[in-house]
Amino acid sequence: SWNGPKCEYFELIYVSPLIIIVIVIANRRMSREIAERKAAEALVAKKEQQLRTAMENMPGGMVMVDEDLGIVLSNEQFQQMFDLPDDLVQIDRPLIDAFVYLAQSGVYGNVRAVDLVSQITERFNDGESHTYERHLSNGKIYEMSIGPTPSGGSVAVATDITERKQAEQIVADQRQALKSVLENTVQAIIAIDKNYELIVCNARFQNLLSLPEELTVPGTTTRAIVEHAARVGFYGEGEQEELIESRMKALTSGKPLQIEMNTTDGLTWYATLQPSPEGGFVLTYTDITER
Secondary structure, three states: OOHHHHHHHHHHHHEEEEEEEEHHHHHHHHHHHHHHHHHHHHHHHHHHHHHHHHHOOOOOEEEEEEOOOOEEEHHHHHHHOOOOOOHHHHOOOOOOHHHHHHHHOOOOOOOOOHHHHHHHHHHHOOOOOOOEEOOOOOOOEEEEEEEOOOOEEEEEEEEEEEHHHHHHHHHHHHHHHHHHHHOOOOOEEEEOOOOOEEEOOHHHHHHHHHOOHHOOOOEEEEEHHHHHHHHHHOOOOHHHHHHHHHHHHHOOOOOOEEEEEEEEOOOEEEEEEEEEOOEEEEEEEEEEEEO
């Protein structure tokens, strides 16, 4: 009978190719999804490696934390700069633990751990960017920059600025020493750098030109000082713009100059302009009224 086993055999033979086709299609789809997933994972791994390489080659220490201040990632420089044990920079370790360690070990000087934790927590959690200097007990000076991330966490970067601050202090000390010398001379003196900006001037020069305090700040332009001198009549009568341009031309010519001039208060001055080898000049006024 056709309704017996033969019919069942026929149905089995007929259905099997469909099942095979379905399996093949499913396998192809699965293989494609696996390949795409592997490609995506490889891309993520590549990006992570690029990020890690960038982190390890940046000039400072860097640490990223989540919204709970748990460490997401950090570079070796961060650990080295603060001399932190390995266990304090592990992923998910609260960053606060590291700062407690720094306070208790004296790295941050005479500061209580509770005060440091409060300060750091506020800076990391307020959603604002912060830049400040941190002086360590070993003499190092770090510039700390903290900023929020889109995910709600924060990233902090520490840059060693010790050498820069030391160089700035040397310049400041030299400037103060020069200022002390200038204040003890009978001449009115001003020193200008290669960018024609003020290095220093003494009180006698300030009084001679009636300079306001804001024009005695290092970095003030020569033109600003000359314009003020013209306004107060230091250069005598004449068209102000012409007086300004003629003085600027002489001061920036790179040539030495010696002249005598009279001021409205009846005094006679001997002015000497001496260009500096590296650019800029030194200008002195000597009172020769009684000679």
